Amino acid sequence: MKTLKIAIQKSGRLNEKSVEILKNCGLSFENYKSSLISTVTNFPLEILFLRDDDIPEYVQDGIADLGIVGENVIVETGADVSYLQKLGFGKCSLKIAVKNDSDINSVAQLDGKVIATSYPVILEKFLKANQVEAQIRNISGSVEIGPGLGLSDAIFDIVSTGGTLKNNGLRPFTSVMDSQAALVCTPGLEFNTEVLELVQRIQSVLRARTTKYVVLNVEKKNLKAVVELLPGVKSPTVVPLFEEDWVAVHSVIDEQDFWVKINSLKAAGAQGIVVMPIEKIIT
Numbered sequence: 001m002k003t004l005k006i007a008i009q010k011s012g013r014l015n016e017k018s019v020e021i022l023k024n025c026g027l028s029f030e031n032y033k034s035s036l037i038s039t040v041t042n043f044p045l046e047i048l049f050l051r052d053d054d055i056p057e058y059v060q061d062g063i064a065d066l067g068i069v070g071e072n073v074i075v076e077t078g079a080d081v082s083y084l085q086k087l088g089f090g091k092c093s094l095k096i097a098v099k100n101d102s103d104i105n106s107v108a109q110l111d112g113k114v115i116a117t118s119y120p121v122i123l124e125k126f127l128k129a130n131q132v133e134a135q136i137r138n139i140s141g142s143v144e145i146g147p148g149l150g151l152s153d154a155i156f157d158i159v160s161t162g163g164t165l166k167n168n169g170l171r172p173f174t175s176v177m178d179s180q181a182a183l184v185c186t187p188g189l190e191f192n193t194e195v196l197e198l199v200q201r202i203q204s205v206l207r208a209r210t211t212k213y214v215v216l217n218v219e220k221k222n223l224k225a226v227v228e229l230l231p232g233v234k235s236p237t238v239v240p241l242f243e244e245d246w247v248a249v250h251s252v253i254d255e256q257d258f259w260v261k262i263n264s265l266k267a268a269g270a271q272g273i274v275v276m277p278i279e280k281i282i283t
């Protein structure tokens, strides 16, 4: 059995969640970032701790078989990697922003202006597609201070809550791409047995995160109405209660329509509703 290598961010926004998702998959390893490599003791896997910018190319070239990295970095590097799964964390957007008092309000008005960014490739493509000629200033970090220092007329950077833009007196006016962390692999490894096993484990953890386990009591005469609201993984489990006319129903509910469902269940006669988190869902 080949030992796979997975590259994750050494420190920064994606490190903690990357380690967490691997641990939730039942992988046992020491989070020794100082040694830059860690061996998983119960799966044929080694973890490489890298700067996120280097991950796509390591995976493309097969130095690492797998990687967890932001889609923004994959697109910026232009690396040829295969997407296995979006991971639902590290969610952000790449936006163009200007000073609050700037009179720039459209992409066309960026013509002839200076834009500071750490994402010159994505920005250049976007400007070209919009037939705008602007000067791109490549900066490796703290891009948001550019306009305040007179370094640039606009910036193109990561925005999540918008707090950093606000603190620097900037306002966004165009979103170029949305991004989140993704699990990727070297092209050709998509159907490798261990890769498939890992993807299946990650998917079961992700599925569990968006669902809740629900147990409720209902009088038998209302059972049909309640069950119709509960699809479950297959169909709900119905267990008799000591009180003859009553049953307990066990099911799973998608977090997205959770409160709507709970209210409909109550209206249909459900009582004593208990909601619990789920660790994994294996289908």
Ligand SMILES: Nc1ncnc2c1ncn2[C@@H]1O[C@H](COP(=O)(O)OP(=O)(O)OP(=O)(O)O)[C@@H](O)[C@H]1O
Binding pocket: 009, 010, 011, 012, 013, 014, 050, 051, 052, 053, 069, 070, 071, 072, 073, 089, 090, 091, 092, 158, 159, 160, 161, 179, 180, 181
């Ligand atoms: N504010 C944010 N909210 C959500 N996700 C973010 C945010 N900022 C960055 N990200 C995502 O996390 C990734 C890593 O961000 P981070 O700021 O740690 O990068 P970095 O400073 O380039 O790290 P490194 O030292 O590894 O090069 C980004 O490429 C992006 O996908």
Ligand SMILES: O=P(O)(O)OC[C@H]1O[C@H](OP(=O)(O)OP(=O)(O)O)[C@H](O)[C@@H]1O
Binding pocket: 013, 141, 142, 144, 157, 158, 159, 160, 161, 162, 163, 164, 165
């Ligand atoms: O919209 P917000 O929620 O404010 O997030 C956006 C900020 O987050 C990232 O930086 P980070 O804080 O990771 O620091 P860095 O510049 O050192 O990468 C990004 O580069 C932005 O500056």
Ligand SMILES: [Mg+2]
Binding pocket: 051, 052, 053
């Ligand atoms: Mg980086």
